[in-house]
Amino acid sequence: MEHPAESLSPVATLCLAILHHGEATGYEIKKLSVEGDFSYFVDASFGAIYPALARLANEELVTQREEVQSGRPSRKVYQITERGRRALLAALSEPPGADVYRSPFLLVAKFAPHLPRAVVESALGERRRRILADLAHLEELEGRHGDAASRWILGYGRACLSSDLAYLDANAPALVAAAGSAGDGRLAAE
Amino acid sequence: MEHPAESLSPVATLCLAILHHGEATGYEIKKLSVEGDFSYFVDASFGAIYPALARLANEELVTQREEVQSGRPSRKVYQITERGRRALLAALSEPPGADVYRSPFLLVAKFAPHLPRAVVESALGERRRRILADLAHLEELEGRHGDAASRWILGYGRACLSSDLAYLDANAPALVAAAGSAGDGRLAAE
């Protein structure tokens, strides 16, 4: 049960990255991956995390300790091992894959001339709301983070979101104006 | 063979979106999804596109015409139908999913203190190169696009990439300085 580790899956990498900072349960890893400062990497579900942790334990990249609790289900607390640390650092040392940006919103924007004004407006509004929420969340995270690298990446995120918001605010009216300008008969309207 | 369309998969949406602008073969759709101005939406492979087109033809959202060529394999040219247009516009009319940003690079950045300087430097350099390439590519696309909506989304992309680059240029030295500052024994070095 000790392969040469054969490179980690994204979820496994996430688990090790989080455990590098301290022990945690699967449940906590999930929360950190969604709300914490790892959400930019992968956004994993339980169905992915639990099996990944089991595999990591099998390969001895993590160890586990069971904590029986009264009233609550018992929790399995995982710790990263020396081998785990090495595997993580090795994975991070090889050239990182390209960043991925997928935007359903931009597709809507591209089709603005073919869509009703209301649809474009609500997509724009929803997007703005989300950027604002992310920004607020980011600033909250910035409040409670000491190490330089964390502040660096949070700053990165803030820079991107800010310019994003600026473009949106400056150019939303233009997109709304373009909406519905192509004659498409009557759309998906009922 | 005519279900109520039951909402489109991302790849199917991509196909319809491209076909909305004019007929194309599976091969061409792939190219446009990688190089063209749809790459921000999904980046599909042949193994995803061909079956998707077959399904769309089955649901009568597209039609196909076979063009026999001498010397070359014959090509299947697809056209979107009225039903296809309606299905696409209906899909785009419901609230778009959240934009996704996944960054292996930021994970490397977060672990900078635990990684050798050379690793951090090369990740930073690679990222810079990619942003520059994307920017150049974007400007090339901007040169040959008439409609307002296309220019809008290209401008959006340019704004994001520019601020991205600016942050990188301003803050790369700080990250390099932080590299290797945590004592990790000897890393993944052999």
Added chain:
DNA sequence: TGATCCATGTAAGCCGTTACATGATTGG
């Protein structure tokens, strides 16, 4: 002469989501 472009498709397999199963405790 060897890589790349054109061009379609299938099959196996991975990786992950969703839904299900279970159930006490705490907070509104």
Added chain:
DNA sequence: CCAATCATGTAACGGCTTACATGGATCA
């Protein structure tokens, strides 16, 4: 009293990637 939180896991299903199979034409 109802919802959410804590907590782990399994099973089914889906969608996409990768590799395979095929092969002439063009370009360096």
